[in-house]
Amino acid sequence: MAMRLKDIHAVVTGGGSGIGAAIARALAEEGARLTLLGRRLDALEAVAATIPGAITVPADVTDRASIDAAFDAARAAHGPIGILVNNAGIAPSAPFARVTAEAWRTTMATNLDALFDCCQAALPDLLAAPAGRIVTVASTAGLKGYGYTAPYVASKHGAIGLMRALAAEFAATPLTANALCPGFTDTDIVAKAVETITSRTGRSEAEALAELTKHNPQKRLITPEEVAAAAVWLCLPASASVTGQAIPIAGGEVM
Template identity: 45%
Template structure:
């Protein structure tokens, strides 16, 4: 596969799944720009050749996203946009107040909306583009103690389905990639929290986390990146409005 002469944008591209996606797109020949809140990790990714350039940006801020993309694109728009930035907060529903739900919606859903709003006009004008949201298996089923996150990811999947219908004849495809628990900093932090709160060892916490995955393991970020690469290629022109599960056969 070659993505030469394609300009791709990845939010949350400095680490974890976002960095793996940026690396895969770069290897396929695309020019890759990355956004994120951690400027140090963004600089490190560019220095390592994972991406061509970066801009520090909070995707929850619509005007900041628009300004960052204008700077990175030089006014020429993007061919590929990957909405990867996200966050999770844990806790039982009765201890998850409306502020927690708003935080999860802002970063996971509104961050995706802001990116898609910013890049879609140029894609529609050139009648070509790829919009991809990195959602989660939590966008399709419930998990206990993460109700705010699950609600936000369900909303992301709903956005993908609706926008795909609006753009079906435009040359732009809109899809979601939905990994299960992946080997990322976010999951590592979650394991530490579980161990601290329950007194279980980190190994026991990991075993419980991957229990529903028939393969009994965490998903590698590179496996998510491979799915994104497929959806960016010309062979996926008829694939839109879909959620590609990367979950070891969990469901």
């Protein structure tokens, strides 16, 4: 099979598990050179061990100096950045009346402020690339509202808005910016959500899972590999006219 992204340097934040790891592997299969960036170095290294040539760079995406240093290290290893995948994120849940200012700011710092910093840090490379790509993993929560997750919903709406703004600003260049919006996906975050539901409500694991998948007409969790396939498609040269989009991967869930 032809490697359609051969030797393009891709940086994936939160690449140590779940959707980020799946996207990293899928990009590597197309020939991209991978930098995995995040806070959990052991998890990053475990994924990198499965991707020939991949490197890991520890970084706190909520700290601009850490991001700048990480991107410099990535460039030193693999050259200019041609693809940026913004995947790092958190998904706390609580009734709105109990959401603290600290919880709000932490969610925004991780899910939205980090996008600003990472996009800005990579922008010179992306604009100089023949076909620069920004792919942000948002959520169906960026397209509609869900109860008990106000900071998460707000941050994901912001993530989609930022991609649309960048797409409009750089439409006359080869750079594209898009958001992927998975429904509930088979990741550690969802596994923790199931644990929380069972511990707080006494429901069984199956009942808790059904609560999360009830909005999906297919009545199942999305797989990380499904999200990864969409991310690869957005990065291909043939997708040059796709920009500013928020693409649901949600089994037909109505937005």
